[in-house]
Amino acid sequence: MDQPQPLLELTDATVYFGADAAIDHVSFRMFPGEVHSLMGENGAGKSTLIKAITGVNRLDTGVLRLDGEEVHLHSPVDALHAGISTVYQEIELLPNVSVAENIFLGREPRRLGLIDAKRMRAHAHEVLADLGLEIDPGSLLGSHSVAVQQLVAIARAISTDLRVLVLDEPTSSLDVDEVAELFRVIRELKQRGVAILFVSHFLDQVYEICDRVTVLRDGKFVGEYLTRELLRIDLVHKMLGHKETELKSRTRAPASDVEGDEPFLTARGVSTGRGIHAADVDVFEGRVLGVAGLLGSGRTELARAITGVDHLHTGVIVVAGENQAYTSPRKALTQGIAYSSENRRTEGIVAELSVLENIVLAVQADRGIWHRMRPARQRELANSWVEALGIRPADLDRPAGTLSGGNQQKVLLARLLALAPRLLVLDEPTRGIDIGAKVEIQNLVSELADNGLSVIFISAELEEVLRVSDRVAVLRDGRIVDTVPAGEATVDSVLAMVARSSQDEDDE
Structure with missing residues (x-):
């Protein structure tokens, strides 16, 4: 059977940023009715390629074709007119207006020069129903979950002449x-012949939903493969350019080694009224405490309680043997406790500031406005962390927001480590970054613990939690149901604790 003509085809594409080629003579194609995954480490060129096919980046060399016809996209608006739409990880809709208004934003039906709200809601209802979505078009978008907002963004895309959908x-x-x-919904769009680019770092999801995968490495094309014909381990090897067995793994000391030791931090009966109830936690020096649980189980709330972001309603926290009543992250920092939020874009990296400014930000804030660091000392400090953490590119003056997700996370870690903390609380430090960068962050956490730093490591990926941690606290419904040695736990055993109902425990 002959293969159909690609709906979208990028041939021999190169995009330069200064003297560096972000993508270098890369070819890429998408077929109608297929879900295509773009895989590679951070800095491999994925974002640049996506921006090239959605009108954000201009091609320095190469040709973009739709249905065999050469096209020139000078802006995302041009891409929309060509039938190419993007739904980003950060929802780019208006939460303060209705679902219908978001779907038809800029294309509102009018009557006598005024927006016809009744007809707009009726059309929105048809679009949503066409996708099998039961969402009130008159409801406020911000009243819905992130998942529903993403579906509304997809509904907005199909309300136009959608041919290519990019899901970031x-x-x-x-x-x-x-x-x-x-x-x-994705499978429904496949049936309609839409070509879908699905960008994700979750390998399980890529193999569940994607028909085809293209791998990039260092801005170059590695290969295009049918997902069903590519083993997962082979995909990892192609992305990394080396064997997974070459990567370091955490070496755990026996759990008995901490018996009799005093924890660096002890929390007893901690509740905040915001998702965490009567939590008991012990964090030992030079050890990694992993935190596992489903979305909404209280993982982030526990981190915020321990680091002073949220005030305690009940409970006590003891640090280095002394009761503490810190009521802010700044006061927690005075006790050597640093917090890295899961929302690194809004509560972490300052995208417009340089790498240097981001790294020295916390140290300068700690010194105060009247004790400015000398510029030479700032560069010395920042350079030391760029080298230690392998931040790339090693350009201190580059805006941090232009770095890949993994390198942004390293910049954030450098800022916190420059404060010389004793306990580092990391909430989803590897979310949204590629597998190579994930392993680098995991290895770094192990090295920090080996050098005496206490770490709380929170992740939705159980395999990652078990790999990195010495002990794992399992959360369910805002409560810690058990804390177990990581070496004695498996993904299945942790899932069993997470899924277990309160009734099951009562029946024992």
């Missing part, structure tokens, strides 16, 4: 049921 990390903040609903 669409599942990073979704739970299992929400992912299933999104995949149902």
Whole structure:
């Protein structure tokens, strides 16, 4: 059977930023009715390629074709007119207006020069129903979950003449049921002949929903493969350019080694009224405490309680043997406790500031406005962390927001480590970054613990939690149901604790 003509085809594409080629003579194609994954490490060129086919980046060399016809996209608006739409990880809609208004934003039906709200809601209802979505078009968008907002963004895309849909990390903040609903919609769009680019770092999801995968490495094309014909381990090897067995793994000391030791931090009966109830936690020096649980189980709330972001309603926290009543992250920092939020874009990296400015930000804030660091000392400090953490490119003056997700996370870690903390609380430090960068962050956490730093490591990926941690605290419904040695746990055993109902425990 002959292969159909590609709906979208990029041939021999190169995009330069200064003297560096972000993508270098890369070819890429998408077929109608297929879901295509773009895979590679951070800095491999994925974002640049996506921007090239959506009108954000101009091609320095190469040709873009739609249905065999050469096209020139000078802006995202040009891409929309060509039938190419993008739904980003960060929803780019208006939460303060209705679902219908978001779907038809800029294309509102009018009557006598005025927006016809009744007809707009009716059309929105038809678009949503066409996707099998039961969403009130008159409801405020911001009243819905992130998952529903993403589906509304997809509905907005199909309300135009959609031919190519780009989904950028669409599942990073979704739970299992929400992912299933999104995949149902994706399969519906496949049936209509839409070509879908699904960008995700979750290998399980890539293999569940994608028909084809293209791998990039260092801005160059590695290959295009049918997903069903490519083993997962082979995909990892192609992305990394080396064997997974070459990567370091955490070496755990026996759990008995901490018996009798005093924890660096002890929390007893901690509740905040915001998702965490009567939590008991012990964090030992030079050890990694992993935190596992489903979305909404209280993982982030626990981190915020321990680091002073949220005030305690009940409970006590003891640090280095002394009761503490810190009421802000700044006061927690005075005790050597640093917090890295899961929302690195809004509560972490300052995208407009340089790499240097981001790294020295916390140290300068700690010194105060009247004790400015000398510029030479700032560069010395920042350079030391860029080298230690392998931040790339090693350009201190580059805006941090232009770095890949993995390198942004390293910049954020450098800022916190420059404060010489004793306990580092990391909430989803590897979310949204590629597998190579994930391993680098995981290895760094192990090295920090080996050098005496205490770490709390929170992740939705159980395999990652078990790999990095010495002990794992399992959360369910805002409560810690058990804390177990990581070496004695498996993904299945942790899932069993997460899924177990309170009734099951009562029956024992």
